[in-house]
């Protein structure tokens with residue numbers, strides 16, 4: 600079975616081209632592909648499938664030809680993945696399945712519009728972040744409060760005083776299961792100066808990753824709130840690079856790199 604590997608600011612993905620919806624991906628198979636020692640290794644899987652052939656996305660197929668079927672490294676489903684969507688769009692253009700410029704992609708979190716050239720960065724209209732109040736987490740034995748932001752998927756973005764480098768995000772942070780019954784992605788961030796923040800993340804279903812696009816938007820929303828703002832362009836520094844988030848009154852945009860690094864055959868029967 601053919602696969603590609605790609606990343607966006609080192610949030611890495613196995614891409615499975617499945618235009619005719621032939622694959623029946625089960626969680627253990629996704630986990631096997633993503634395993635860093637015995638598989639290809641990735642934070643998640645991007646199955647590339649025609650929206651009209653996918654029951655989950657068929658109603659979006661009027662607007663979007665392709666559906667990003669995103670799975671976390673443990674095999675769980677997620678509604679959206681910002682870095683994954685940039686990589687997905689780069690794959691479509693490089694494979695000749697979409698023309699450079701602007702086009703729509705169906706996701707579990709709704710139709711998203713992406714913009715990209717023949718090379719270079721990819722920009723996504725991520726939609727309007729939903730701010731749902733505040734919640735709490737416990738990391739490194741200490742409690743932190745943060746902003747509950749829904750980007751299609753759930754986030755808790757916490758502004759902290761200590762340098763983010765000192766946090767251990769290897770274990771799942773504690774969170775309020777009444778607020779987040781489906782789990783949550785937890786971001787810890789510092790203000791660096793100007794509209795720049797430094798962020799680390801523990802992703803639901805994948806553990807600590809080196810970047811998270813939806814998490815970067817949630818972090819920009821929380822940083823803007825802390826600064827008494829609702830709009831503006833924020834630079835979000837992550838372990839794997841930098842992404843740019845622009846907040847407007849109506850929506851949010853995420854821009855950053857998307858790189859394909861390898862392709863091959865996966866010998867296991869999926």
Ligand SMILES: N[C@@H](CCC[C@H](N)C(=O)O)C(=O)O
Nearest residue numbers: 677680681682752811812813
């Ligand atoms: N890395 C992603 C987010 C992937 C999904 C997340 N782990 C979840 O379960 O919601 C991103 O770049 O947004």
